[in-house]
Amino acid sequence: MPPAALPNVLDMALTNQARRQVEQKASAVLSAEFPHLRPAYRQIFVALLATTAEGWRLFLREDSGRAGADAFLVGPNGVSAIVVSEAPPDETTAQALLRHAEARCAGIHGPHGQVLARSAVNLVLIRPGGNSAPVSNDGLFRSLTAENLPKLFQRDAVHLNRRQVDSIAEQAAKRLAGYAELRVRPPERTPEQVGLLDVADLEEDHLAAAQESSFESWMTFLHPHQQAVVTRNYNGPARISGPAGTGKTVVALHRLRYLARRSTGPLLFTTFVRSLPLVHRTTFRRLAPELADRVEFTHLHAWVRGFLERRGTGVNVDRGQVDTAFSKAWQAHRASLESVEPIAVYWQNEIDRVIKGKGLTTFDDYVKASRTGRGIGLTAGQKKLVWRLYETYQRNLAEKRLHDYNDIIDLALAELRREPLSEPYSAVVVDEVQDITLNGLRMLSTLAGDNLLLVGDGQQQVYPGGWRLSDAGIPIQGRGEVLRVNYRNRAEVLSFAQRFDAKNRVDDLDGAAGVALRDVESANPGGTTRSWRGSEKELAEALTDAIRELPVPVGNAALIVFQHNELKQCKAVLNKAKIPYQDLEFYDGEPNGKLKVGTVHRAKGVDFQAVLAVHFAQSAVDNDEDLQGRQHLVAATRARDHLWWGVVEAQTSGGVRP
Numbered sequence: 001m002p003p004a005a006l007p008n009v010l011d012m013a014l015t016n017q018a019r020r021q022v023e024q025k026a027s028a029v030l031s032a033e034f035p036h037l038r039p040a041y042r043q044i045f046v047a048l049l050a051t052t053a054e055g056w057r058l059f060l061r062e063d064s065g066r067a068g069a070d071a072f073l074v075g076p077n078g079v080s081a082i083v084v085s086e087a088p089p090d091e092t093t094a095q096a097l098l099r100h101a102e103a104r105c106a107g108i109h110g111p112h113g114q115v116l117a118r119s120a121v122n123l124v125l126i127r128p129g130g131n132s133a134p135v136s137n138d139g140l141f142r143s144l145t146a147e148n149l150p151k152l153f154q155r156d157a158v159h160l161n162r163r164q165v166d167s168i169a170e171q172a173a174k175r176l177a178g179y180a181e182l183r184v185r186p187p188e189r190t191p192e193q194v195g196l197l198d199v200a201d202l203e204e205d206h207l208a209a210a211q212e213s214s215f216e217s218w219m220t221f222l223h224p225h226q227q228a229v230v231t232r233n234y235n236g237p238a239r240i241s242g243p244a245g246t247g248k249t250v251v252a253l254h255r256l257r258y259l260a261r262r263s264t265g266p267l268l269f270t271t272f273v274r275s276l277p278l279v280h281r282t283t284f285r286r287l288a289p290e291l292a293d294r295v296e297f298t299h300l301h302a303w304v305r306g307f308l309e310r311r312g313t314g315v316n317v318d319r320g321q322v323d324t325a326f327s328k329a330w331q332a333h334r335a336s337l338e339s340v341e342p343i344a345v346y347w348q349n350e351i352d353r354v355i356k357g358k359g360l361t362t363f364d365d366y367v368k369a370s371r372t373g374r375g376i377g378l379t380a381g382q383k384k385l386v387w388r389l390y391e392t393y394q395r396n397l398a399e400k401r402l403h404d405y406n407d408i409i410d411l412a413l414a415e416l417r418r419e420p421l422s423e424p425y426s427a428v429v430v431d432e433v434q435d436i437t438l439n440g441l442r443m444l445s446t447l448a449g450d451n452l453l454l455v456g457d458g459q460q461q462v463y464p465g466g467w468r469l470s471d472a473g474i475p476i477q478g479r480g481e482v483l484r485v486n487y488r489n490r491a492e493v494l495s496f497a498q499r500f501d502a503k504n505r506v507d508d509l510d511g512a513a514g515v516a517l518r519d520v521e522s523a524n525p526g527g528t529t530r531s532w533r534g535s536e537k538e539l540a541e542a543l544t545d546a547i548r549e550l551p552v553p554v555g556n557a558a559l560i561v562f563q564h565n566e567l568k569q570c571k572a573v574l575n576k577a578k579i580p581y582q583d584l585e586f587y588d589g590e591p592n593g594k595l596k597v598g599t600v601h602r603a604k605g606v607d608f609q610a611v612l613a614v615h616f617a618q619s620a621v622d623n624d625e626d627l628q629g630r631q632h633l634v635a636a637t638r639a640r641d642h643l644w645w646g647v648v649e650a651q652t653s654g655g656v657r658p
């Protein structure tokens, strides 16, 4: 049992002097309780025990047989099973230690019916001698020395609050027979000290308060259904789907850690969205620092380019020149297609997502091909005109020896079929799979085989096109999971986002009925939303006010628009108002105090405490209302606590309406 009323020291970092006092106490407690502990080990356990003065909980067991000692440390950074030993354990021992740690923590409950995830237990090896040479079973253990021990307490990995730490520790105490719980109290502050908090203390307090949020607790706790998906044995390619915010990516990241511990090969996390892998890499490193080198986070085209380079296949991808090749083709065929649809990008998408994206190489195939989600139906005669546009575009690319993204996917697919990877991936996770082209899927399936895990939500497709997983020859039967509890959006935000729910049936990515956002259960009450409507002239003031009045730090908020040209307009407003911002394109998930800004395409898959979305009512999104609805749904569901939704009317439409 913990001593009755420990102060809430998690919110109150110790001063240096207090820390020294705590370490002295810790040393005395260890001498009394574990008199035979070797001095080199004692030094480490003093450091671990000192954290209990700040609310961490330590359970210790001496193992004289193995010349080591082990402990469980529960703190704001989660649960760590710690082995202190000079010699790294061999693979078999390491696996046994991992099972031991997982078994001891099995069945620990979290808030709202969640469970402590098996994949959440951190296994840490601490070597007293200062030997920091990599251990052979890297990836099972996080390996530290006495010198770099403070890494274990790093603030950026904080995700549990005091109540959660205590609740885990109380439950762990019952499961840890043979371990002694050791604690030291923090020194009392004198009345003078209480008034003399230095700046560092205040910063620490601020940080701790911000981290009181329960949102990050997914690093330790999963819903039992999420947990089951993390550990299930699939024997074939699998798919996780479910509406926005249901924890699909969270499950995928835990599963990567779980699978990495049970395999030896490299692992890959990829997606079509360029900026996303960086953000998830940052998150994953907090979850599983020991696996930083084994799991590769790369967006699909970067992976393909790297792969082709390694195979000696040169490609020439220049986005600007590729666009010019299309523009020239469009100029040549504009007259014949304009009456069907005047927006050039519609036809560029037709080539990218339908003709080339699906790997159609003959006009006959194109005539027969389904164009689900393309908005406009085309007759065979109109398709003939599109095919001519496509042929001219292809000629323009060939003349300049250019490759577009579809070309390099095709090259990679051919190359993988010719010669598979010499060291196959133990797991390939594909996030936001709904936006990958059909040929991209074929390539990933060839790359990963049975080790493929596809994660996505048909309702959040922001690029037009349409396929079923079966079209790519990926058999999912019996290996499709659907998550249904929304953990991200507070109830108010969720209910606002649900207005963009699909009128049509939602697809589960494989042709069957999926779950729509309106069907999810909401896990977090509260939240705020604000709507604004006005003219383009009035936008600057309204947006600046909305940013100044944000109920969250501006660095935790994002401004999302739907078209590139609108981005420029909004950035001009920010520049004028001197509001520092960062392009979402370059956001890697590290906190930086700046407002994040980007189009919805760059905001996919991530979340922010607050979102400001600006919709220019006049803009057309590829002439497709459904697509626009899906993009709005994605933008609105990026917000956790607060959503500001601005609509800019046509310039002639006059004043602000409430």
Ligand SMILES: Nc1ncnc2c1ncn2[C@@H]1O[C@H](COP(=O)(O)OP(=O)(O)OP(=O)(O)O)[C@@H](O)[C@H]1O
Pocket: 114, 214, 215, 216, 217, 218, 221, 222, 223, 226, 242, 243, 244, 245, 246, 247, 248, 249, 250, 251, 457, 460, 486, 487, 488, 604, 605, 606, 607, 637
């Ligand atoms: N088990 C959990 N406990 C607490 N919070 C959770 C849990 N699972 C997910 N969350 C919260 O929900 C957020 C959304 O999770 P995640 O990004 O995995 O959802 P998603 O289904 O991939 O969403 P989207 O499809 O909208 O990108 C996380 O950032 C986290 O804050």
